[in-house]
Amino acid sequence: MAIAACALVSTAAAQQPAPPVPAPVKPPGKVHAAPLRKFRGVDADNHLILLNRSGVVTLVLGTNEDSQDAARAAGKSMYPLQGRPDFQLIVIVDLRDSIANWMPAVVLAQMRSNLDHEAVELKPYFLKNGNKSNPRSSSHVIPDFGGTICPQLGWSGTSDNLRGILFGANGREIKRWDNLNDLAGLQADVRAAIQTLVDSDQAKAQAASKSQGTKLVQPPTPRPPLPPLAPAPKPN
DSSP states (O other), rough: OHHEEEEHHHHHHHHHHOOOOOOOOOOOOOOOOOOOOOEEETTTSEEEEEOOOSSSEEEEEEEEEHHHHHEEEEEHHTTTTTTTTTTTEEEEEEOOOOOOGHHHHHHHHHHHHHHHHHHHHHHHHHHHHHHSSSGGOOEEEEEEEESSTTTTTTOSSSSSSEEEEOOOSSSOOEEEEESSSOHHHHHHHHHHHHHHHHHHHHHHHHHHHHHHTSOOOOOOOOOOOOOOOOOOOOOO
16 A cells, blocks of 8 residues: 555656746846936026036026025135036026016016126136136026926925025936025035046046057047135125
């Protein structure tokens, strides 16, 4: 009986279906980054401005009538970087719930006048950064009378706080602030983004130099050095 039982067990085991062969595991595919979204707005000079332009680090400040002093202080903290080929500052004025909607022509004229005066203050910083152009041509303030740009940036509602977004040279957002009040930290973040771009350019130049061997290669125009970190101005 024991032998018969063993035979029955062997026979039953032999009749059991073979375990299924697991399907080969496919390696994970390449992860593609989300498409880059471009943000555009019309400034006080009626120019269409690309906010996250590739190749430059961009600081976008979002202000309204209640945060104007904070916006001026933040703008002044960026003066030492103005005129660099790898940095731009854009200010968006949220006027969606403002009486400015009743007289947009007057508001635009005042914005242009303020930019004219600021260009005079910016000229020495442009020259220090090797830029002899007129600062006025690269000063951009975008008024948002009807919600054409603020909602694009995630600012669906109005706020009395100074807001900001830092875009890297690849056009993608690095950091955002819903209540921007640490100007020393702001300076450090912007400088770090620019330094990353400078380091990347240097690495590319070194790699190109090695690959060219003995060929005479025209080196890229060096970027101006980052100025020493100055004390951040305080809002009035």
